[in-house]
Amino acid sequence: MDMQDMKEEVRSRLNIEDVVGEYVQLKRAGRNFKGLSPFTGERTPSFYVSPEKNIWHDFSSNKGGDVFSFVMEVEGVDFRTALELLARRVGVDLAQYDSAGAQEMAKRKNRLYDILELTTQYYQQSLLKNKHAIEYVFGKRKLSKEIVQSFRIGYAPDSGDALVNFLKMKQFTEKEAQNAGLLNRFGGDLFRGRMMVPLMDGSGRVIGFTARILADEPNAPKYLNTPETLLYNKGRHVFGLSQAKEAIRRVDYAVIVEGNLDVVSSHQVGVSQVVATAGTAMTESHLKALVRLSPNARLAFDGDEAGLAATERAIPIAQSVGVDLTIINLQGGAKDPDELIQKDPALWQKAIDQAEPVVDWIITQHSKREDLTTAVGKRKFTTAALRVIRALQDPVEQEHYLQKVSTYTDSSIDVLKEKLAGTEEPDEKVLKKVAQSVAPIKTDQTNYQENLLAVALIDPAVRELLKDIQPDMLATDEQKVVLEYVKSSTKQLVDVPEDLQNYDTYVKIVLLKADARYGEWSDEDRYFETARLVRQLITEHKKITKNSLTAQLRQAEQDGDDVRAAEIRHQVNELIKEIPRAQK
Structure with missing residues (x-):
């Protein structure tokens, strides 16, 4: 076919x-x-x-x-x-349908497995050679030699092209390194000066990396992950699965935490049935991978709004896959399992042992958030609680929790059943993020300049990247005024500030663009997008300057002004060195 x-x-x-x-x-x-x-x-x-x-x-x-x-x-x-x-x-x-295609795909995948295996070994060797990294991994994070070997933890040198050069030496092409998710968009190392934790598939083959910065820097992302590749899909990947599978089978439950390093800390203290769905909401694929090992899962998500919402979203998924969910409460105000383990590993095991049914936990969380002595509090609480009860497939289970809600609110079961049968409040749909389009969308050449101003208006954290941007690099007066404003302000903008009232309509359009385009992005994605746009703007400006100098050079040569021509020629050559090859 x-x-x-x-x-x-x-x-x-x-x-x-x-x-x-x-x-x-x-x-x-x-x-x-x-x-x-x-x-x-x-x-x-x-x-x-x-x-x-x-x-x-x-x-x-x-x-x-x-x-x-x-x-x-x-x-x-x-x-x-x-x-x-x-x-x-x-x-x-x-x-x-396609045996030739399948063979070609298998070949490409094997090549990626090879490059990632070699990269893992390279990072492991780099860790042993770097005193600063050794201090961080064994000293600050208190990881044991065994756990560093088991999780194959390493270190990415911070020179910017150490890995690229190593892979070239090993006969891998830049394209292959790019396809494995190891390069940044400029062809240099994606990971620099970070502790490297390999992401492995269920059988222990490396498919990507999660990277932790050694010393927290104000605007650099703490964690950096491999982008989606042919091998790595974050909606399917369960971190720590190959190291945890035997323990999950043995104790007959999996513990799911939020952070990859929580998994590492837990395994170090002998609690090995722990995995993570790092950096992404739980999906059916995650739970299907775990239900093969055990039908029981215990979640250790944050008790904050985001953790509560993530837990609620997990219920219907768990129901459809046939997983029995319970919730782990972290004792003593620990913000994550790693913190609890550092305090006392016995507290972590105790918290796991005392996991409570997911619906009980959610109802209790909502009851703490509302004032149940008021009509408004009761309305909000029952709406939230019934949303969860509605997701349950078993009527006996629903009845059990309706009684619980009835006790909390002093309402009759009949009234609650009536509300339960009423119109379901539509959930806000979570849309998938769209990959950045590389080709310019508009013919308008200043579109990317506007994108840069837009992201800077809504995210003060990216503004430090604008220090090398000068007003003369921008096309219009409005853009120049907005640039001056964001460079001198630390405020996050939701409306037009007084200083920009004269450009009211323009700023509203840019703010709208900012919201539509970057509002839902993570801090990390916005930071990297800004860095890309800054680089593009500087490169474009250099190209324009080069063209202008070239015209001046011709004029000087025509005028027979050799001194001026030599001076301009030198300027042009310096600029050419600075413009990336692809842009010339």
């Missing part, structure tokens, strides 16, 4: 609106759906999906196509990867 047949087989099992709907909030518009474009910061929906024709079109960036081209755009991947992602989603095994 050829590629076209494979494509049609996958397409026939998909609804285009379901796939697009994971990235774009779609609303019915006659026979079509429409929503805000995921590629531009537009205010008026001009992104259309036609289920009938199986196509989408985005009028704001003039992009369009079928379901495959949509996934290629939003995930920033090639056609083959988009086909694989969608095939996995609908359960089509591409290998059965």
Whole structure:
């Protein structure tokens, strides 16, 4: 069967609106759906999906196509990867259609496994050679030799191209290193001066890394993870699984924590049934990987708003997979398992042993957050509690918790049943993040300059990256005024400040763009996006300066002014050295 047949087989099992709907909030518009474009910061929906024709079109960036081209755009991947992602989603095994393709894919994967294995060994060796890293890993984090070996912990040198040079020596291409998620967007080492913790699959093969900075710096992200690759998918990856599987089988439950280093600390004190779904919400894939080992899972998430929301989202997933969830309360105000373990490992095991049923825990948490002596408090509490009870599939279990809510609020079971049967409050849909589009979206050359100002307006933490940006690098007067403002202010902007009232409409548009484009991004992603835009702006400015100098050079040569020509020629040569090769 050829590629076209494979494509049609996958397409026939998909609804285009379901796939697009994971990235774009779609609303019915006659026979079509429409929503805000995921590629531009537009205010008026001009992104259309036609289920009938199986196509989408985005009028704001003039992009369009079928379901495959949509996934290629939003995930920033090639056609083959988009086909694989969608095939996995609908359960089509591409290998059965394409043995040559399957062999090629297997070859590519094996090459990635090889490069990551070698990189892991390189980082392990680098750790032993670096006094500063040894002090951090064995001294500050108190990790034992055994645990450092078991988790294959290492250190990434901070020179910026140490790994790149090592891999070249080992005959790996830059493209392969890029595909393994080891390079930054400029072709240098992604990980620098960090403790490296390999991410492994269930059988112990390295598929990526999580990297912890040694000394916390104000604006550098504390943790940096491998981006999504052919091998690493954060929605499927369970950290520590290969080291924890025997213990999970033995004790018949898995403990799920939030941080990778909580897992490492726990294994060090002999509590080895611990894994993490690091840096991402729990998915069905995570729990399916664990339910094969045991149907019981104990969650140790934060008791804050985000932890509570994450726990609530996990309930229906656990129900559908057949996992029995309980919740671990961290004693003595410890913020995470690592802190509790440093205090006393026995307290950690005790907290695990006293895990309570998930719904009880959530109802108790909500009861602490509301004033149950007031009508408003009771309304909010019952709405939250019933949202959780509604997710339960067993009517006897529902009845049990309705009684509990009835006791808390002094309400009758009948009234609660009536409210339970009433309209369900729609949950805010969590949309997937769209990969950054590399090609400029608008023909407007100043679009990226505006993006830079937008992210700086809403995120004061990125403003220190603007120190080398001068007003003359920007295209318009409005941009220059906004730049001066963000460079001199530490305030986060939600509305137009007094200093910018004269440019009211322009600033509102940039703020709107900021919200639409960067509002939902993590601090880390915003920081790296700003660094990229700053670099682009400086490079563009150098190119413009170079063109201007070249024109002056011609003039000087025509005028026979040799001294001036030599001076300009020197300036041009210096600039050429500074402009990245790809940009010249």
